[in-house]
Amino acid sequence: MSTPALTAPRQPLFSRLPVISHLKKSVGLQRGMLIVGVVLSGLFILTSIFAPLLAPYGYSQLSDASGSFPTQQAPSGQHLLGTTVGGYDVLSRVIWGSQTAVTVIIVSVAMSLFLGVALGLLSGYFGGWLDRILVVVADAIYAFPTLLLAIVISIVISRGQSSFWGGIFSCAFSITVVFVPQYFRVIRAETIRLKAEPFVESAKVLGASSIRIIGRHIFKNATRTLPLMFTLNASEAILTLAGLGFLGFGIEPTSAAEWGFDLNKALADTSSGIWWTGVFPGIAIVLTVLGLTLVGESINDLNDPRIRGRKRAGGTPAPGTPAAPTTPSTPAEAGKP
């Protein structure tokens, strides 16, 4: 943990950033997967940022200067990916959808990070009845089907009405409730382990307050696995968002574009052989989740010395070792959380 970092020469900040450092110590297949993941995730983020420039039309635009859009039109020059039953341009909605997805990911992961880490640190460090209650509650929520929980929460928050931010927040909050137990567990387990480390002991002896110990000594060490959890949860957030949208708890088509909602509408089209309304938003979901998962998986594998590629004799020197000698088994390994 902190000890090897002292002995090994400190790398410049840039190469110590999570994904970059992983890229450096990867080889062969693993490196390929990581690169594909980074490229896909990068594309996703860029698309969402530049959606207003990239999209030919607005997400709820039904007509342009030459008149209203045809409905259910096959891909053509004017509408590259065709139009939907309602007359929306599929390409535009796919592009705008990335913006919705990114917003939901950021809001939900930020909220669950904050709550999960704070609760995990407190619970793990102080223990006692608070810890017991939190563990039982977290276990109960964890065992529950995530989608069901998200549905219940989204009913409570949005009650069906959904403006852009209303919809975003109800989705993000539903996802948060699902994720908090996961962050909580990981951080709590790490905290309990770290609490027994000599450096915490010595900080106590020196008279450091609990807040300082948690904030300075434990926090930094316990949050090592967060980049991994972030990527895995980001992909799960997208799947939950799409699932909610598919069941009709998403965001109204006039407030924002949402892939799951579009897939729901596309379902009725399939029987008449109309494929473009469903296939493209679906591909967008798959590519985004794929990219994020590949990044997460690669980080996970590279952190785990048992799985990491073995052919790394020569080449990269020491920095591989201090990375994670005792990585706790991550949720990815125990199957999708």
Next chain:
Amino acid sequence: MTTLIEVPEAEPGIVAPKSKSKAGGGLGRYIVIRFFLIIPTVFILVTLVFFLMRVIGDPITASQGGRLPPDVLAQRIHDAGYDRPILIQYFEYLGQLITGNFGTTITDRRPVVEVLTTFGAATLELSINALIVALAVGIPFGLIAAQHRDRTPDAFLRFFAILCYATPVFFSGLLLKLTFSVWLGWFPVAGRASTRTELAMSSLEAPSGIYWLDAIRSGNFAALGDIVSHAVLPAIALGLLTAGVFLRLVRTNVIGTLGKDYIEAGRSRGVSEFRLVTKHAYKPALIPIITVMGLQIALMLGGAILTETTFEWKGLGYQLVQYLNARDFVAVQGIVVLLAIIVAVTNFVVDIIAALIDPRVRY
């Protein structure tokens, strides 16, 4: 893995009965402790769901508001007791749950338990079919990937596993429908069976509700063919989701066991690589699968809701969505609580099975 170990750790002090049996009786004690751990889980979920659903107001206004004149509405709220203090309602609800009364739906006035028995079998059937697909795909492919670790088949299979995870069921369902039902016309587009078969199935006496089982029992093989052709696509859509998880799990664990000393010992005695994987490394790697299967039940139920909606498979998930759209929150609450209990009990059973197989799990 983590989950299993964490559950008993949670509250060892509360229940731990002073077991009188000797060393061998660890299992009995473990079962008792584990059984009592269901109660807080279910209790917390019931409480959570109850208060969440009440935050938005009473269920009658939610489902009938705007449709009935205000005085009739107020009368009905009063009749149903929703104008009393929330805590009284809460304890009354708990009391009802203990007696097995999960409430009566508002829209079609059916007891929630009846809804469960009517539609539960369909969901169970879908889950079993999907589990068969998941195991049939996940385990062999996981073994192949482990055996060819870091080479082309492994790369391909790992990518396939991630793809399985990355594809939402409703999208894989949509693609399957487009390809195999609409374009190729091999399988029906939606539903559990054609109308004739459904009639035949419902006229059976004491049906189990699981169609293929009923068809086999009554020897109706024309119906069986119809049922299987309806079941293929939903089972694949839902099964692939889990297959990816199994594949990765088998791969990781077999790679783990392949590094063990006894494998090395076997190899030095000339046991073939194939036999090492299929015989020696495979079995210990299956234990985590059984544990994870418990987690997968929750994932599968979530997936089942989406799959049922995609394929108009009239199960619990499909029905839940209908009630959600009708804003019948008594029904929603009832179904959600029932599902919570089912998940808790399945996890219990899975943990017990894991304890039977692997004595290290018992404490």
